[in-house]
Amino acid sequence: MKTVLVFEPDKTLRTLFKEELEDEGYHVCLSRYERETLALLKHTPVNILITEHQLEPTQTYTNLLDLAREVKQIPVIIFTSHPRALIDCEWWGEKKYVSKTSNLDVLKETMREMLDYRRCIDRFSRSRSNLKQQEFYF
Numbered sequence: 001m002k003t004v005l006v007f008e009p010d011k012t013l014r015t016l017f018k019e020e021l022e023d024e025g026y027h028v029c030l031s032r033y034e035r036e037t038l039a040l041l042k043h044t045p046v047n048i049l050i051t052e053h054q055l056e057p058t059q060t061y062t063n064l065l066d067l068a069r070e071v072k073q074i075p076v077i078i079f080t081s082h083p084r085a086l087i088d089c090e091w092w093g094e095k096k097y098v099s100k101t102s103n104l105d106v107l108k109e110t111m112r113e114m115l116d117y118r119r120c121i122d123r124f125s126r127s128r129s130n131l132k133q134q135e136f137y138f
Contacts, residue, residue: 002115003027005044007037007051007064008079013100017050020104034060041067046074047118048111053080053097075114079107 004026006017014030021028029044031037038060041049049068054061068074081100096114098107 001025001027002047003029003045004111005029005031005037005040005046005049007031007034007049009033009052016102016104020108024108034058034064038064038067041072041074046072048075048077048115050077050079050107050111052100053078073118075118077107077110077114 002025004017004021006014006021006028008014008017008030009032011032014032018028018030029040029046031040037049037051040046041064046068049064051061051064057065065076068076076096078097079100080097096110098110
């Protein structure tokens with residue numbers, strides 16, 4: 001079962017995430033605060049991070065994204081209602097912006113795509129590692 005960590009300050013949206021994503025078969029960890037999210041990310045095996053967009057990111061938020069992307073190599077989805085963020089939408093490592101609505105279908109599809117992509121990268125890395133370990137005799 002894949003684990004999703006959701007950082008969302010709004011209680012209604014946290015509840016919506018939990019219900020919808022658990023119905024899809026995900027284990028969902030919810031967080032309201034940046035520091036709590038950072039602690040969960042450090043100590044919980046997570047497959048994907050969903051976070052709201054910060055117009056003025058704090059150092060904690062920046063650390064959170066850096067830890068997810070660079071250290072743990074976890075795909076990150078920025079769930080946002082800010083049109084400016086969507087204009088800047090691009091793949092950056094494994095980060096994707098998704099427009100914030102109460103219909104989570106686009107978000108769920110994006111999650112599936114990113115997890116499939118991550119699975120392919122992991123398989124490729126393992127197969128390269130296996131080839132390096134084998135000795136070839138001619």
